Amino acid sequence: MIHYRKILELQDEGISLRGISASTGNSRQKVTEILTIAKKKGLECPLEEEMTDQWIEEFLYPEKTLEGSGRQPLNFDHIHKELAKPNVTLSLLHYEYESECRSNHRIPYSYRSFVRHYSKYANKHKATLRIRRKPGEIMEVDWAGSTSSIIDRDTGESIKAYIFVATLPCSQISYAEATLSMDLSSWITAHNRAYEYFGGSTQIVVPDNLKASVTKHTTSELVLNPTYREMADYYSTVVMPARVRAPKDKPSVEGAVGIISTWIIGALRNERCFSLDELNKEVWKKLEEFNYRPFTRKEGCRMSAFEEEEKFALSPLPSMPYKMSQWKTAKVRPDYHISTESMFYSVPYEYINQQVELKVSDDLVEIFFNHMRVASHKRLYGKFGQLSTVRDHMPDNHRLYMDQTPDAAIEWAEGIGPATLKVVQYIMDTTSVEKQAIQSIFSLKKSERRYTKYEIERACKMITSMTKRPTVKSVQALLKSNKKSDAEQELKRNIEISETNYGFTRGASYYGGKDK
Structure with missing residues (x-):
């Protein structure tokens, strides 16, 4: 030797x-x-x-x-x-x-x-042993059992802060963040920031069986929270929750939680922070110290192991972080609207009395029936009871009624011509009941089914030259009269053209007789 x-x-x-x-x-x-x-x-x-x-x-x-x-x-x-x-x-x-x-x-x-x-x-x-974990394969997530706190500036009261922990088992690098709640919004936001910190997403996410991540988990059935499932789809990852009461399914984050409880929560026990931002600045300082601490039995640290042996295997992130949305259910009312947070959004009238799913984000409300989107609206804020109604969602008779407004009447008349606009304005100004005037004008509008815009404009021009008090009936009568007159003139013109082209006769002299 x-x-x-x-x-x-x-x-x-x-x-x-x-x-x-x-x-x-x-x-x-x-x-x-x-x-x-x-x-x-x-x-x-x-x-x-x-x-x-x-x-x-x-x-x-x-x-x-x-x-x-x-x-x-x-x-x-x-x-x-x-x-x-x-x-x-x-x-x-x-x-x-x-x-x-x-x-x-x-x-x-x-x-x-x-x-x-x-x-x-x-x-x-090597810093990592790849028999146990592949780089970029798994991210384990959990809440730390211990809590931190912030001080209320006004009352001096101590407010609990919960610590979210995410760990990549291959390199053992971790991310931590303080939140004021363990609700769905905090859970999703913490995931977004963890992915941003790591600079990519993993193939699999292993959470615990929290309500924010899992709705139902038995040996035969797994139902994920819809929002959490959607977030996973957005980052092209798969959620595989740990088995119930089986911490060995996520040992890395369980170990990281214990270490972080000591090196972050314990280390900050004497710090007095007055806002969540202040607390997170301190948490992230301690997190950097934790990830850069040298390994005891190997060369390097968690950060160097991550940079050298795992970062390359992470999937690239989308251009924008996932924007959280909530899923709800609602029944379509007889007025073809659904209600959420005291606001009303229309659905095609064919879905009246049907159960639908709502996807509610900060700026959009989407409505699904049998996993197919049937309507989407810009989210309403402010005064309760506001309506967002799409015209195409209405039945034909409702749509026709909604279209019969003074503005719609004026807009239609302007599209026909100045004489028509003059007649419409006269009817609206002289009729005591607005609704009656609108009905009268829209009965004239129906004339478009039989007459051209030119014919309607010509009739209105003729009627205004005949009288200062035009009516819809007089315009309709003149349209019918003009149509008949135009037809007669057209027939006469066709006959004249026919006689001009073909109306010649051979005289008697042609046949050997004498013309008289």
Whole structure:
């Protein structure tokens, strides 16, 4: 056995290569090789007691013990990188390794030895062991059992603040945030900020069975909170809640909660914060200290492990964070409106008395029937009882009634011509009951079904030249008269054209007779 420990200690004392070689009985070339590899791998004095010559040899030459058995050596860096890829497992890599050994006529390691050697390598040289977790695969979330507090400026009262914790098991990096409630809004907002802190989303989210995340969870059925499910879909992730009373399903966040309770909540016990923003600034300072604390048994820290071995595997975030919405149910009223928060929104009248789902966000109300959106409205704020009604949602008779307004009458007349507008304004000004005037004008509007705009304008122009008191009936009579007159003139014109083109007669002289 080469005296690795002695070589490193003599080099640390400043002994020359010649002196180290003479003292240990190894060639200067071998001593130089050992010192170069040790420097490259960051092995420096002072050495810990557990770092024996055998430990140092395995650390500097991990492949040496494997090659001595006559088996195909393992490429640990390749294995570690491949395990980071989706759907790649150690069993798959062992199968590929075994096939390669057979093609090279070398003896492969068994699967058990393959896993053991990789585990030893990853524990010594890497921050993460990918047998347990893949990078970017899971984010575990929970509320800390202990609480913090803020001080009310006016009353001096202490107000509870709850700590949300999210952990990525692969690198063990965590995110923490204080909220004043554990309701759905706080839960969703904390998730948004956790994703923003990590710079990406994971494939799976593992929460506890809170009401904010799970509506029902049994061995045969899982029903997620609709808003939480929608948030997961927005970030292209899957929610897999821990089993009821099974904290082992999310051990990383359970462990992080305990540590954060000490290093954040406990560390801030003497701080006096007067707002949630102040408290979160202090929480995030302690969080940075926590994530940058060096590992006790490995090189690096949680943040460096995340940056080097997990961040690349996170899915990119959407351009905007998820905007929370609430899901409710309502029954469509006989007036084809639904009610939410004392505001009324229309639905197509065909859905009267049907049960529908509402998706209510800060600026939009969407209505679904059998998972199909049937209506959407801008959300109403302010005075209770406001209505948002879409014209196309009304039955035909309601739509016709709603269209019969003075403004609609004037707008129609302007579209026909100045003479029509003059008649309409006269009728509205001289009729004592507005509703009667509107009905009269819209009966004239129906004339568009039989007459062109030109014909209506011409009739109105003629009637205003005949009398200063035009009526709708007189205009309608003139339309009918003009139509008849136009038809007669058209018929006469057609006859004249026919006679001009074809109305010639051969005289008697043509047939040998005499014209009289």
